[in-house]
Amino acid sequence: MAVKTEELVLNMGPQHPSTHGVLRLLVELDGELVTDVKPIIGYLHRCFEKHCEHLTYPQIIPYTDRMDYLASMYNNFGYVTAVEKLAGIQVPERVEYIRVIMGELQRIASHLIALGTYGLDIGAFTPFLFLFRDREKILDLFEMTCGARLLYNYMWVGGVSHDIPSDFVPAVKKFIKEFRPTIVELNDLLTYNKIFVERTANIGILPAETAINYGITGPNLRASGVKWDLRKNDTYSIYNKFDFEIPVGEGKVGTVGDSWDRYYVRVLEVEQSLRIIEQAIDNIPDGDVFEAVPKRIKMPKGNVYHRVENPKGELGYFIMSDGKNNPTRVKVRPPSFVNLAVLGELSRGHLVADLIAILGSLDIVLGEIDR
Amino acid sequence: MKTSEEIYNILKEKFGEEVILNFNTAEPIDAIIEVNPSKINEVSKFLRDSEELKFDTLMLLSGVDDANGTKVKDENEIETIQGGTLSVYYHCHSMEIGHKVTLRVSTPRENPQVQSVERIWRAADWHEREAFDMFGIKFLNHHDLRRILMPDDWGERYPLRKDYVDPEYYNGIKIPY
Numbered sequence: 001m002a003v004k005t006e007e008l009v010l011n012m013g014p015q016h017p018s019t020h021g022v023l024r025l026l027v028e029l030d031g032e033l034v035t036d037v038k039p040i041i042g043y044l045h046r047c048f049e050k051h052c053e054h055l056t057y058p059q060i061i062p063y064t065d066r067m068d069y070l071a072s073m074y075n076n077f078g079y080v081t082a083v084e085k086l087a088g089i090q091v092p093e094r095v096e097y098i099r100v101i102m103g104e105l106q107r108i109a110s111h112l113i114a115l116g117t118y119g120l121d122i123g124a125f126t127p128f129l130f131l132f133r134d135r136e137k138i139l140d141l142f143e144m145t146c147g148a149r150l151l152y153n154y155m156w157v158g159g160v161s162h163d164i165p166s167d168f169v170p171a172v173k174k175f176i177k178e179f180r181p182t183i184v185e186l187n188d189l190l191t192y193n194k195i196f197v198e199r200t201a202n203i204g205i206l207p208a209e210t211a212i213n214y215g216i217t218g219p220n221l222r223a224s225g226v227k228w229d230l231r232k233n234d235t236y237s238i239y240n241k242f243d244f245e246i247p248v249g250e251g252k253v254g255t256v257g258d259s260w261d262r263y264y265v266r267v268l269e270v271e272q273s274l275r276i277i278e279q280a281i282d283n284i285p286d287g288d289v290f291e292a293v294p295k296r297i298k299m300p301k302g303n304v305y306h307r308v309e310n311p312k313g314e315l316g317y318f319i320m321s322d323g324k325n326n327p328t329r330v331k332v333r334p335p336s337f338v339n340l341a342v343l344g345e346l347s348r349g350h351l352v353a354d355l356i357a358i359l360g361s362l363d364i365v366l367g368e369i370d371r
Numbered sequence: 372m373k374t375s376e377e378i379y380n381i382l383k384e385k386f387g388e389e390v391i392l393n394f395n396t397a398e399p400i401d402a403i404i405e406v407n408p409s410k411i412n413e414v415s416k417f418l419r420d421s422e423e424l425k426f427d428t429l430m431l432l433s434g435v436d437d438a439n440g441t442k443v444k445d446e447n448e449i450e451t452i453q454g455g456t457l458s459v460y461y462h463c464h465s466m467e468i469g470h471k472v473t474l475r476v477s478t479p480r481e482n483p484q485v486q487s488v489e490r491i492w493r494a495a496d497w498h499e500r501e502a503f504d505m506f507g508i509k510f511l512n513h514h515d516l517r518r519i520l521m522p523d524d525w526g527e528r529y530p531l532r533k534d535y536v537d538p539e540y541y542n543g544i545k546i547p548y
Contacts, residue, residue: 042520047530049505086400212427212466215494228466304400305431305462305473318433318460331433341497370520 007035010352014043018121018356021366025343025355032351037344041337044370052330057083057297058157060330065151067334067368070113071311073106073142075368076155081236082306082317087299089158094287096238098160101172101280102142104273108179109138110311111219111266111273114363118263119190121360122199127190134182137175144168158292164284172281176274183270191267192253200263201254204346204358208257214342218313218335220362223249223265224257230309242279244272259361266363299323310335312363334368372470375402378424385417386410401473403460408476411461412486412512418463418472419491426463426472429492433460434502438533440480452534457483457506478508487513505531 013024022043028036048067052060064079065072077099084091116131139149146154146162154161190196206216208224221228229246231239247268249261301323307316313335320329339362346362347355373381379394382404391414393405406414418426440455461474476485487510489495499510500519507529510516518525524542529535537546 042518042522045520047520050530050535053533210493213493215428215430215492226466233466233469302400303403307430314430316431316462318431318462320435328438329433329435331431331435333431337497338494341494 005030012355018360020117020360020364023340023364023366023369025359027352027355029352034347034350034352034355037347037355039340039343041340041366041369044366046371048332048371049330052327054326056325057087057299057327060327061156062151062153065153067332067371068110068310068312068315068336068365069150069367070365071106071110072150072152073102073154074110074308074310075315076152077103077237078306078308078310078315079317080155080157081308082304082319083157083297083299085306086302086304086319086321087157087294087297089292089294091158091292092287092289093238093285095159095289095292097280097284098164098289099155100237100239100242101277101284102145102154102160104276104280105138105141105172107273107311108270109135111270112138114266114311115186115190115263118360118363119196121356122196124190124193124196127186130182130185130189134179137179141168141171141175144171156293157297158294159289163289169281169284172277176278180274183267186267191264197253197260199354200260200357200361201258203254203259203350203354204361205255206257206262206342206346210342210345211257214345215338216313216342217338218310219265219269220262220313220339222246223261225249230307230314234307236306236308239276242276244275247272259357262361262363297325299325299327307333312336312365312368313339332368332371334371336362336364336366337369340364340369372468373424374470375404375472378470378472379404381421381424382414382417386414390414395475403473403475405475405477408459408478408485410486411474411476412488412491414474415461415463415488415491424470425465425467427466428464429488429494429498430462430464430471431460432462432488432495432498432502434458434506434508434531435460436506436531436533437477442534449536450534452480452532455480457508457532459485459502459508461488483508484511485509486511487516489513505529507532 008029010027014022024040026038064075112131112135116128119127143149146152206224208226211221211224225248227246227248247265249256299321303320305318307314316333318331322328347358383391390407390410395403435458437456440452443453444450456477458477464471502508504518
């Protein structure tokens with residue numbers, strides 16, 4: 001008698017430590033092999049876009065904080081620059097510098113969580129603690145400036161909510177000096193760790209062509225070898241003033257576009273962000289940060305799609321205005337939402353344990369997927 | 372690198388006025404090319420494959436309620452919109468060449484149907500599901516068109532339509548708690 005086998009459907013999540021939030025994965029298994037993955041999302045859905053239709057433009061800013069809550073500064077950044085583009089507001093140079101510094105600090109903080117929790121997914125606990133210790137220092141810098149540690153509501157249309165305090169610049173310099181050795185330490189502890197490399201190299205290979213067709217952006221796209229960064233390729237704010245490189249995946253320990261590359265690109269990006277901050281911190285011009293903040297935003301009739309390079313990828317805001325105080329439609333393009341869609345394609349044919357390694361390497365935040 | 376107007380002219384020459392309906396520059400910042408909803412898949416395929424255009428990514432696909440119908444009040448003073456259109460906006464971008472274009476299709480509110488572009492840009496898959504979820508726009512030939520953010524049993528209610536009213540009960544549970 002022949003042995004009869006059938007596929008097993010495994011339900012992973014919504015409450016599961018390695019799904020990074022309330023994400024449910026319907027996994028179809030053939031023995032230990034994954035044959036299909038269907039992500040089921042929406043558990044955090046609060047309809048941000050409907051809220052926006054009933055709020056004025058500045059009132060929306062705190063809501064953007066709550067999308068990618070690990071990179072709130074950058075969500076603010078994207079939103080306010082989109083509104084400024086549509087309303088035609090020019091911001092003072094000092095504000096641009098402060099925004100870039102805050103944005104890059106936020107990128108480091110977000111990447112530190114990505115790297116730390118990725119180690120955690122694989123089973124390495126120590127790097128997570130080291131990286132969280134340094135992330136705390138960045139949060140201290142934010143707290144020093146605007147009082148908040150997670151949800152800042154810092155960037156305003158035309159300005160920022162608080163000017164930087166006088167001891168901010170030395171504090172940032174001190175942080176950079178103290179933080180640099182952590183990257184070396186991280187490489188020793190985790191990046192080139194034999195077990196870690198075995199678990200992540202050649203796992204979940206994403207070819208460049210597939211990545212582009214799926215609309216993947218950010219470190220996940222760069223890991224596939226595509227030199228694409230909106231800060232350089234579709235520059236905004238004052239990023240064209242700074243000298244930095246776009247790290248891409250090279251398949252150092254495996255194939256280009258594998259999970260290890262996605263991890264390592266983030267390590268390299270942290271260094272590039274430090275470089276940008278170093279260049280900016282000494283050249284902050286004087287000025288009034290509230291100079292261009294309008295008392296009432298006079299929005300023309302029209303529509304704009306504006307995008308910025310969020311730590312997780314291309315964050316876009318599509319804003320439609322009919323000239324009234326509140327927008328008729330705000331649609332967000334959250335990078336994690338688009339990046340997660342490729343999960344099924346990536347994990348087909350891998351083992352269940354590798355599915356965790358692949359999901360972790362995509363670095364998703366459910367707050368912005370569900371909005 | 373081409374401007375929206377040049378792209379409009381190329382498309383118009385290729386597909387004719389039946390398909391490429393209008394070029395809207397009246398709205399500032401992003402000019403919009405209006406396309407026939409039953410031909411959007413062919414236009415998209417051309418945009419992607421044409422040597423001189425090469426639109427390899429779809430940045431964003433968004434549904435919009437134009438709310439241009441007539442407002443009707445029923446006996447309970449609940450306002451609904453009848454007639455008019457729903458729209459879908461496509462923001463395309465070419466990584467290789469670096470130009471962008473915005474397309475729009477409009478479809479009647481009572482029976483909104485648009486051809487799917489999911490097979491041309493896989494990025495459209497979840498965006499189309501979201502537009503279906505939030506506006507009830509049906510994307511023809513989509514391989515897996517079901518709700519994505521709202522619960523599957525939310526019924527024929529589409530939250531981002533302008534005349535959406537919160538239901539009082541969901542599965543026997545009172546909603547304004």
